[in-house]
Amino acid sequence: MTSKEIYYCEPVFRPPSEGNSLLIQLTEGCTFNCDFCMSNLRKKFIVRSIEEVKKDLDIGASKHYSSLVRKLFFLDGNAMVTPADRLIELTSYAMKIFPKLERIGVYAHAKDILKKSDKQLRALSDAGLKIAYVGFESGYDKLLKNVNKHATKVDFIDASKKLMKANITLSATFINGLGGGNNKEISKAHALESADLVNKICPDDDRIWYIAFLSLMTPPGTVMYEKKKRGEFKEMNSKEILLELKMFIESINFKNKEANCIFRSNHASNYLPIKGTLEKGKAKILETIDYGLDHKEFLRPEYYRAL
Numbered sequence: 001m002t003s004k005e006i007y008y009c010e011p012v013f014r015p016p017s018e019g020n021s022l023l024i025q026l027t028e029g030c031t032f033n034c035d036f037c038m039s040n041l042r043k044k045f046i047v048r049s050i051e052e053v054k055k056d057l058d059i060g061a062s063k064h065y066s067s068l069v070r071k072l073f074f075l076d077g078n079a080m081v082t083p084a085d086r087l088i089e090l091t092s093y094a095m096k097i098f099p100k101l102e103r104i105g106v107y108a109h110a111k112d113i114l115k116k117s118d119k120q121l122r123a124l125s126d127a128g129l130k131i132a133y134v135g136f137e138s139g140y141d142k143l144l145k146n147v148n149k150h151a152t153k154v155d156f157i158d159a160s161k162k163l164m165k166a167n168i169t170l171s172a173t174f175i176n177g178l179g180g181g182n183n184k185e186i187s188k189a190h191a192l193e194s195a196d197l198v199n200k201i202c203p204d205d206d207r208i209w210y211i212a213f214l215s216l217m218t219p220p221g222t223v224m225y226e227k228k229k230r231g232e233f234k235e236m237n238s239k240e241i242l243l244e245l246k247m248f249i250e251s252i253n254f255k256n257k258e259a260n261c262i263f264r265s266n267h268a269s270n271y272l273p274i275k276g277t278l279e280k281g282k283a284k285i286l287e288t289i290d291y292g293l294d295h296k297e298f299l300r301p302e303y304y305r306a307l
Contacts, residue, residue, distance in 0.1 A: 006063070009043060015171070018073040024060065026075060027079045035223035054093055069101055071104075091127040111150065131169040132171070139174075182234050199255075206260050261279070270305075
């Protein structure tokens, strides 16, 4: 690596929606070790210095022409853990050197959000941090504990409301099949408690927010992969995945009927690409799921699924 190259700690993890963003390595790895995740398999967690990150921002400004960058994403697994004053300084600096920059995003664990005050979160929003990607994974506390998530349903509710109060857009993800195919009652609780979580965080206004579903995959090296090898965990098949998702969608019932919750289940891990708006587009989403259940030939083959 030369002094004129932006530093990256491979492999890079980013949300699909940040594919056209300038990626800047603020942290490496993640402070949490969830059983299903592979982000820490080859990385030791660190928060990089302000000087190092500013150097990369300067390189990005010169290399990519500062007027062309409209979105920026601070890597890595939970960059929101960065101390508030450092994160505010770097966000403000990025907004200054990229004049067309519209927003900055980060991955955020619920605990990292809750540790920051309302004043700090508002300062981050005012500085330019406008979206936080939060892995909910489930609203079922027993399942969250089983996969070592280090957060509860109440944590997700409180963290979501703090983000919304600070005018930081929430983009939350769940994982279909997280409880496995050994117990239908776990799958049912996963779907129903997750829907209840989403119902409880729905804002009263028409702001845009996002809910997405991935489908569980068990890459080698993860705790879940080892459980699967030992016969302690059985992955769901495509039908079970879609039925679980259908139960979730059916249980969405917002008090605010004008809510603008953008729903996506079109990640490379998903068997069936789905997009819509909750709950305005609920009927259409259920129609798509039913079509997938009736036409297995249209589902993504296992060999095409990826993280």
